[in-house]
Amino acid sequence: MNKKQLLIFPILASVVVSCKKDTLVEVVDVPATPIVAVEQKGGKPSELKAAEGAFQLYELPFEYRSLEPYFDGATMEFHYSKHLLPYVNALNKVVVGTKYEVLELEPILKNLNFSDADVRNNAGAVYNHNFFFEGIAPKAGGEPEGELLDAINRDFGSFGEFVRQFSETSVRLNGSGWTWLMSDKYGRLRIITTPNNDAPQMKGLGITGTPLLNLDMWEHAYYLKFQNKKREYANTFFSVVNWDKVEQRYGAFSKSAAPAYQEPSATGTETPATTETAAPVEKPKPVDGSEE
Numbered sequence: 597m598n599k600k601q602l603l604i605f606p607i608l609a610s611v612v613v614s615c616k617k618d619t620l621v622e623v624v625d626v627p628a629t630p631i632v633a634v635e636q637k638g639g640k641p642s643e644l645k646a647a648e649g650a651f652q653l654y655e656l657p658f659e660y661r662s663l664e665p666y667f668d669g670a671t672m673e674f675h676y677s678k679h680l681l682p683y684v685n686a687l688n689k690v691v692v693g694t695k696y697e698v699l700e701l702e703p704i705l706k707n708l709n710f711s712d713a714d715v716r717n718n719a720g721a722v723y724n725h726n727f728f729f730e731g732i733a734p735k736a737g738g739e740p741e742g743e744l745l746d747a748i749n750r751d752f753g754s755f756g757e758f759v760r761q762f763s764e765t766s767v768r769l770n771g772s773g774w775t776w777l778m779s780d781k782y783g784r785l786r787i788i789t790t791p792n793n794d795a796p797q798m799k800g801l802g803i804t805g806t807p808l809l810n811l812d813m814w815e816h817a818y819y820l821k822f823q824n825k826k827r828e829y830a831n832t833f834f835s836v837v838n839w840d841k842v843e844q845r846y847g848a849f850s851k852s853a854a855p856a857y858q859e860p861s862a863t864g865t866e867t868p869a870t871t872e873t874a875a876p877v878e879k880p881k882p883v884d885g886s887e888e
């Protein structure tokens with residue numbers, strides 16, 4: 597067998613129970629292991645292209661195995677080629693003939709009508725995955741520096757406490773979804789989650805601020821290596837976080853959008869330069885084609 601092939605067969609295991617020699621031999625069938633065929637093809641990210649359409653596959657700037665021993669090559673290959681690529685191809689199909697066809701990815705999220713369920717799912721998935729893959733890198737991890745580290749220390753107490761809260765939030769996320777580090781308009785940080793493939797910018801979610809970092813908490817992102825150990829996966833993520841990229845996101849945002857944030861006064865009253873008002877939360881509308 598090719599060493600690059602890792603096959604987990606559906607095993608109908610037989611357990612032989614022998615109570616005494618020559619007296620009782622009972623063969624008991626136990627439930628089969630779920631069928632999971634994992635073949636690391638050893639391909640290269642650069643070999644993949646999206647089908648014809650408005651959106652291209654994000655070009656992963658490293659090889660699948662480059663994040664080992666933290667994130668394994670098989671998971672990275674499947675994640676990129678069997679999840680992100682199909683989402684891009686699906687998005688290219690579902691935007692055809694719609695108002696979204698002429699928009700870039702982020703404007704689609706900001707102008708999204710929740711009745712467009714296929715666009716919501718695929719545009720969110722592509723945006724979230726692109727953001728996720730941009731946010732990880734080989735020989736990365738460690739701690740951020742500069743303004744971002746200052747903000748983390750200010751808003752979480754310490755970098756270690758931030759990691760603990762981010763991992764804990766990820767572990768507690770029910771079902772599939774995403775964990776995010778967000779900055780508000782003053783550069784203050786907080787951790788949120790979004791369900792399914794929802795992105796923070798989606799009109800109607802009522803989430804304010806800008807994303808800096810995200811973690812994919814769908815099973816396909818971790819189950820091959822970490823199985824059900826979501827906490828181990830979330831903690832390992834911090835060995836591959838591309839803090840240079842996250843610092844770049846935070847710096848770009850703070851320079852372009854943030855008014856000066858004023859530290860709480862001596863009386864403890866928080867006095868931001870302006871008052872942020874959360875957008876009203878819109879409930880998802882039924883898919884009945886009644887809107888637009």
Ligand SMILES: [Fe+2]
Nearest residue numbers: 679812814817
């Ligand atoms: Fe994913």
